[in-house]
Amino acid sequence: MEEINVKFTLLGQLMWYSPGHQKHHQLQIGGDRTVGEVLELELHVPTAEIGFVKLNGFLGSVDERLSDGDQVDVMPVVAGG
C-alpha cells in the first residue's frame, strides 16, 4: 500500500509518551490508517489521555482516516487535581 506523510503535534503532557519525548512528529506511514491507530501504535499515546483532536485545524475524531499531508493536533485531557 502506498505510504503517506502526516504530521502529528502532541500537546501538553502527551509528548512524554512518544518516542524521544518529542512534541512534533513527521511520520511516513502506510495508507488506510486512522488517527487513533497512529496515536496508539506509532506514538504510544493512551486513549484515556486524549481530550480531542484537530484534523487540519478542524475538530476531528480518532476514527478518521488519514490522507497524505494531513496535520493532526492532539489535545490532552485536563489532568491536575
Added chain:
Amino acid sequence: MAYGYWGKILEINLDDQTFREKSYPEEDYKSFFGGSGLASKILYDEYDHLAAPLSAENPMIFMAGLLTGTTVPTACKASVVTKSPLTGIWAEATVGGFWGKELKKTGYDGFVIKGCSAEKTMITIEDDQVRFCNADDLWGLDTYETEKRIRQEQGEKFEVACIGPAGENLVSIAGIAIGGEKTRMAGRCGVGAVMGFKNLKAIAVTGTRKIPIFNKEKLAALLKEHIPEIRKNAKGLTDFGSAGGVQGVEANGDLPIRNWTLGSWEEGAAKICGQAMVQEIFKGHYACSACPIRCGKEVDIRVGPHQGTVANSPQYETCAAFGSNILNDDMDYLCAANDLCNRFGLDTICAGNAVAMAMECFENGLISRDDAGGLDLRWGNGEAVLGLIEMIAYRRDIGAVFAQGVEKAAELIGGLAKEYAIHTKGLSYALHDPRAFTSMAVIYATGNRGACHLEGLTFFVESGVMPSAALGLHHQYDRHGHLHKAELALTMQNYMETLNALGLCKFLVRGKVGPGIVGEWLNAVTGWDLDAGDFNQVGERLYNQKRLYNCRLGISRKDDVLPPRLMVHDRKTGAAAGSLPHLGKMLSDYYELRGWSPEGIPEKETIEALGLWRCAAERGTI
C-alpha cells in the same frame, strides 16, 4: 447491627479533659453518610454558629468517611469541619493517608473536640482509651519532627495528625498535616489555626477494631471488576502524580500564570511538570490507604534549608501555585517551597496565592524591600519565596499580613492590592481557571467553603476525562459557553458531596467512576438499598445543609462572585484566550435548579423535601 460504620462518635472536652460517647441513629448515616456530611448536621444542629472561629465555643469535628477503613478503592479520607478563621463561614478540609483508617479502627466514626486547653496538649486515642498528654516539648516542632517524636514515644502503630508552627502561630491559612514526610494535608480554610488556638498540637490514633462488611463476597466481586479499570484510566496519575497534568492544563488554557494575568507558559510548564520531576529528582511512589492509583511521589530536595533530604513531591495544585502563578520554572525551588509549607503546616494553595499577590504588590511598588524584611520579591525569585513562606508561618514582617489570607492582606495593604487578591468568600482560588471551563465559575462562586475546585471538578467532565453519561447527563458542553453548565455544576457538586461523606478520593473521577458504581460499593458494605435517586439526594441534602449554615451567617447571592480578574479580564493568549464566564446567567439557572430564591437562599419547600427539619424551622429567620 451497623455495617461500614460504628454509629457513634467521641466528644472530647479540652476544658476539663473529659470525654464521652455519643450515638447517632442509622437514619442519620443514611441521610448524611459520614465525613463532612454527618459533621455538617452536627455543626448545624448542636453548636452556636455565631461563636468566634478562634474561641473555645467553636468545635473541631474530625470525622472519617462512612466507607473509610474498608477495602473500597481510595476509602481513606477524614474531614475536619469547623467555622473558619480565614473566611468566617463553613470550613471543611479533607485529608487522605492512613489517619482516617486508623481513626475508624478505634471503634468510632469521629471525634468532636470541644473547649480549649489551658496548656499545650496532645491527645492519644487507642480504641476507647483517650489520654491527654502535655505537649510543651512538641510545641515549636515542625510537622515531620512532631510526627516522628510522637511515634517514637507512643509507638509506631499510631497515626498522627498535627499542626506545625503555622497553626501554633494562628496563621489563618494553616492546615493539619498527617504522614510526616509522606505528607497529606487537611489544608484549606485555616483549620490548623483553630487547632493551635485550642493549644492542641496533635491527635494520635490507633485501634484494633475491624469494620464489619455486610456482603464481603459481593464487594470483592465488584472490586475485582472495577479496580483494573480504575488503574488503567488513572495510569497518568500513577506514573507522575497529579503534577503530570501541568502541561495539559496549560495546553487547555486552564493554568494560572503570573497571578492569573497571562494566557500561555508552555516552556515553563515543561520544566516543572511531574514527568520532568520523575526524570530528574524522583525517589519513589507512595499511596494512601486502600488506593489502587498511588499518586504520591517522593523527590530529592536540592535547595533551601532542607537541601539533601527526601520529601513529598508537589502535586498539581502546588506546582501551579508555586510554579506558573509566580513565574517560577525551577523545579528545585518548587519542591523546596512545597516541603517548607508541609513542614510549617501551611495550605500550599493559599500560601502560593499569597506569595503571587505579594510579588505583584512588590513589582508594582505597594510593598517595599524593607516591608518584605529585605526579600527581593520579584517574579520567580525562588530564594525569596522560601523566605516569605517562613515569614508567613512565623508572622514576621510582611508575612504577618499575608498570614491573614489574601482578602485581609488586600485591606491592610490598600490601593490596587484588592485587584491582586484572587479569592471568593476569603478563600484563595484553587489553580483551575474558570475562564477555561466556565462551569468552574459556578463551582467557585457557590462553593460552601469558598473558591474550592474540589466541590465541583466539572473541568474533568468538560474536558472529557469523566463521561457526562456516568452522571446521568447527556449534553455536549462548549467549554467557554454557558448552556447546561448550571445543571452540570450542581450534579457534580452533589456527587462530590457524597464522595467526601463516604471518605473517597476525588481522583476516582480520573478512573471514570461515577455515582452508579459508588452506590454499588456502598450498598455492598452497608446492606442498604439506595438507588441513584437516593444517592443524588444525599449529595443535594449535604450541599444545602452547608449552604444553610452559611446563610445563617449572612451569605447570599451578593457573596457568590468571582474576583474581577477572573470575571472581566480575559486571557490574551492560549486555548482560553478571549473567554469570560457568563456568571450571572449561569447562577440564575443554578438557583432555579437548586430550588433557591433569586438571592441564593434555599426555599422552604426545598429544605423540607430534603428532610432538613431544623433548617426549615429557621428558614424564616435568614
